[in-house]
Every structure is written in structure tokens, then in C-alpha cells.
Amino acid sequence: MHGGTATAPLQKPTDSSVPAGKPRKLGGAPQERFTLLSAPMTPPIADASETIAPEPGPAPRGPGRYLVAVLVVGLASLISASLFHRFDPRNLAMVYLLGVAFVATRIGRGPSILASFLSVVSFEFFFMPPYFEWSNEDSQYVFTFAVLLVVALLISGLASRAREQTEQARQRGRRTQILYTMTRELAGLSRPTEIADHAARNLSAVFGARAILTLPPAEATPPPGTMGNPAPGVLELPLVGSRGTMGVATLHFESSSPLPVESRDLLDSLIRQIAISLERALLAAQAERAEVEVERERLRSALLSSVSHDLRTPLSVIHGAASSLIGEHGLSAAARDDLGTTIYEESDRLNRLLGNLLDMTRVQSGDLKVAKEPHALEEIVGSAVRRLRHVLKDHVVHPALAADLPLVPLDALLIEQVLVNLLENAARYTPTGSRIDVRAGHDAAEATVEVADAGSGLPSLGAGSRLEHFDRTKSGGGLGLAICQAIVVAHGGRMWATNRAEGGATLRFTLPLASAATSLSTSSLQAHGAR
């Protein structure tokens, strides 16, 4: 999973800040890893209407509610009118009471007071003699009004408390839901930057505020003065883990009124969850870095020892041969020729070794880029054989490439290097005059190339078994084969070796026919076996 940037996002401090958007690296150098994350107010988990505003009103408001109260009283009057001749007028008061109770329960205190008043007035006006006119002396209706009013206030009080409780329960449920959703989502993320990014988006969505998560270097805790007393409408919350502060979450609210207690509780819970997730990811990244570092160190020392061995062998031959040529006039022409040839061949070998070492360095630094283009394999084989004509002059190379081979997407320079290494390896480990077969074929998905020699085979390999990992720590062919494998893997192919039943070794590699550019990561190279 190591893509370089993501593994170590927390190494260098810097204190500028980045506006809303995606995670950004500041500075540009790969080591510049201070990351700022913030998010626009687009909601990833909850829809925008669900944001917790600083003061969430428990009941609806507006003049419409009073209109409802008027309508309810009107309805009560109509019902009373239809019952007027069958019941005692005093019983009709119960109908109004029902209306007032309804308004108090459903709509609220103010409308219910209005409903009480209107009820008394309507009752007096329509159903008490003298009908349809005001009787000023009848003060007993003041009592009726008082009773209705008390009933209205009692019921609306009870109703609003019930509504508040329901609302609280709903909020608690929603809070649990948000917390659960975020925790679950954060658990699925492995990079600190991803977690911070996701968390910032969640906070933005839940609180309707612009949230910015700042991950400073793990070593440097932010100055204490900056915490806790921010500007109005801005909240700064430290992300505290078991080993100190890992970052700061900053929320910019639209309004400057303080968060209600429930929202603040939710915010604190979310921040705690984010901190836990972050700490987990940071620790994992740290462990992975350490592991990569160990592996890199191991490779470096292996490479060094192989360099000193591989390079010194041809170098000492050249050195020796050249020193015998200098000033030595007693040598026969044949001997001089021999020494000259030795120098020529060994320097050639040295040159190829250097090429391999350079490739290996590129593999290890993750710098091996595969530039695929459609190529005729035949051309690559021809070029490799030509490059090695001096090495192969004592062997018989038999190319047998299927006539219907399509063009294969590959990096010509790299695959030529693979073939050069395989051919050189075959020539080096087999007797002079023996035959080397180069074959190629394909199926729907991939092309297969093999180099088969007629030597004694791979000593470490039993009949029928395959060698699938080539150890780069071994000298000579080992290093070359490890590079071959790295290159093939970087192409999306595989490479393995088998011993032939009739003697000799076969090295095969595949190249996918569907074109896809890949680059090599160090982890795709595992060294186990050895030649």
C-alpha cells in the first residue's frame, strides 16, 4: 500500500493553513508532509437538513399556528350549532373545551390561549341568550374563560414537555447513529490523511460548519495558548491521543452563538473517535515505515556486498591483463591477443553489470517506470542477441517465436535488458557449444517468453518444482535474475524457473497483452530462493 506520500504524512512542521478543499501537501518536496484537511459543507453521511443548528426549536412557529387556533374554534362553533337544539347549552362548552385541548396538545401555548379566549367569546355570542349580541352583565363567563384558560395552559405545558422529551430522544438516537456511522467509516481507512479528510467532511456535514483538521508533526504539540479561546463562531478542539496531541480540529460556525449542550456533547464524542482512529492509523504507518526501513537497509547491504564482489571480479581480470601487457615485450602475438580479448570481454561484462546495478538502484528507489508501447517480441529478441553477440559466440542460439505473435505492450529497453540477462545467464552457466532456445508464444491474456539452456540446470531445484523468487543478494546471475523479475513484475507479468527433464534450466516470463502502465513498488519484489 505504500505510495510514498501517504505513509509518512507527519514529518515536517509548517503553520500556514489551507482553505477548504482536498488534502494538500505543502511545500512540494516529498518529505514536506504537514497536511491540512478541510472540507466544504457538503454532507457525506447526513443530508443537509439534518445539521444541528445552534438552537434547534422544538415546536413549529409562525402566524399559521394562530390561524389554526381560529379555525379549530370556528369548527367547534359549527359543531355546537348543530347540537344546539338537542343539548343543554352548558354541555356545548365541552365541545369548546375539546377544541382548546386539541390546540394546546398539538399546536402550543400561545394559540391555545387565543383559542380559550375565542371559545369564551363565541360561546357567549352564539349560544347564550341573548343570542348574537353581547350581554355585558353576564360575568359568569369570566369564570368559564378562566377554567378554559387553565386547562389550555396545563395541557400545552404537558404537551410541550412531551415534545421536548421526544425531541431529546430523537437527538440521542441521531447522535448515536452519527457516531456509529463515522466510527465505522473511519475504521475502514488506513491513512491518517484519509481519516482526517473524512472526519473533516463528517464534522462539516453534522454541524453545518466549515471544519478543518490540522495534523501537525507528532513531536510538536501546538502551543497551548492557541487552544480554547478562539474567535467567536470558531471552535478549536485538540485531537488528543495516548501520546499527546496529534492535531487540531477547527470549526467555523456561521453564527457566533454557542453550541447547545447536546451538540457540544456530540462534537466531543466525535472528536474522541477521530482521535482514536487517527492514533491507530499513525501507529500503523509508523510500524510500516520501520519495516520498510529495515528491508531497505537489508537490501542496501546486500547490494553493497554484491557490488563489491561483482565489480571486482572483472575489474581484477582487466587490471591483471592490462598490467601484463604494459611494457611486456616478450609476449607472443597470440598471448597479447589473448590478454587483449580478455580485457575486452571483461570490460563488456563490467558494463552490463553496471547496467544491472543501475536498474537495481532504480527498482529500489521505486523509480522504475515502465513506458509500454506495442512491440514485436522478435525485434526485442534480435536486439538482445545482437548486444550479446560476443558473449554468445560460443553458443548456438535458436530463436523459435510463434508466427502469429501479436505486438506486445512492453517497455523495449527493460524487456531487452531481461532477455540480455537471461541469455547471458544461460551462456555463463552452460558448456561452450551448447544450445540456447528462445521461444515465445501467447494465449488470449498474455505472451510467454522462455530461454532454455542445455546446462546442468538449477542446482537448488528438484525435478518438477519451480523457482519463483530470485534472490538479488546472490552475486552475478542472481542479481541479474532478480532485476529481470522486478522488470517483469513491473510489467504485470510473472517469472519463474524450472529444470528441464532432459537437463538444463528454463526461465520463463509472461507479459500481459492488455496494455496497462504500471510502476514497480518495492514490496512486489520478494526475495526467497536462490540460484
Next chain:
Amino acid sequence: MAPADLAAVAPLVLLVDDEPQMRRFLRATLPSRGFRLVEAASGEEALSEAAARRPDLVLLDLGLPDMDGQKVIEGLREWSRVPVLVLSVRGAEPDKVQAFNAGADDYLTKPFGIDELLARMQVALRHARSQGGSSEPTFEVGHLRVDLAARRVLVKDQPVHLTRTEYQLLAMLVRHAGKVVTHPQLLAEIWGPDAVQQTGNLRVYMKQLRHKLEEEPACPRYLLTETGVGYRLAVE
């Protein structure tokens, strides 16, 4: 390869390389093979020596201390058509292509043998000489014989039928026999300047051509691949 021509006036070679060892090696070899030698260790020096001495051939290392070798080629090409043979290291294919675009005539990968260098120098000199007049109408190497005037191709004296495109491809290589012809040069010549990206096409035709001309297409004798750069028709 006409030693008599060379002997008449030994060609003057300007060697541009900042490595004293490389200059020493060539200084020890080239004069005894019939060349006069001028040396330059930097790009500035190369340009002024080229202007002062009017060499017949320039051997140019691309990695110079004071300026990019590409700039030297461009500087030379402003006033001179002297053949430029680039000496470069393997793995720097984009540099080679860039050098060709700047006007280089050929390249040789370091380390190289002296025979290879001499062969390339001869090819470059011959092409430079034939630039004004007409080149040879027939070309022959090994069993391959191409008659440009009659548009005939023979392998082991048997006529080979080539399609129009295949023939154009071969003719282009013949006209530059011994020199690298880059992919864009071939594509532009045969399919037009809009086709310079279509290397896949080129490879398909090259493959067909090899199957018609080569005994063993996977180990070509005539149509050599310069990986990442282009093709070269062998002259020996």
C-alpha cells in the same frame, strides 16, 4: 569504405569529450587509422574549434561540463552540415532521440570498440560526401541486394516481392545505410508528418519486412533495431 579516398586527404575529426582518458584513447588510435584529430573539452571550445578548423566529422559526447551537448549540435547546425556522431551512454535513449532532432547524424553507445567507431565514422563521412551528388543506385550487403533505380529487391539473387510501404521503408533505410533512422523520421517519410506517433504501424511493417528479407527474423542480419531510437540497415 574507400581507403584510397581517405588517404588522399586524411579527414579532420573534432573530438569533443571532457574526459581526458577518452581523448587519450582516441588520440592513441585515430591518427594511426588515417584521421587527423582536433580535441575540445567543452562545448564553447567545440564551437570555436569547429568554426576555426572546419572539421570533416565531429565526435560529440553529450555530457559536457559547460553546456548541454544538444546545444552544441544546434550551434553547429546553424551554419554547418558537418556530420555529428554522438557518443552516449546506454539508457539515455530520450537524449539520443533529442540529439537526432537537433541534427545529429548517428550515435554510438559507450563503451564502444574501435572497429565499431571506425565503421560509423566511415559511414558518416561517406554520407556527407554523397550529400551533394547522387548516391549509389544499388546497395548490397550479404545476400541482400536493393536496386533503387529499378525498384528491385533480391535475396540470394531471388527477387522478393515487397508491398509499396515495405519498399518505401527499405528504400529509406538504404538511403541512410549504416546510419540510424529514427522512428519519427521513418514515420514522417512514409506515412506523413501526422503519423509520427504511430510506431505500432511501423513495427508491424518492419516485422513483415524482416520475414521477407531475413533468414532468421529474430536474429536479423540486415535490419537492425536500435532499441528506443529507430532502425539501422547493416552495411557489412
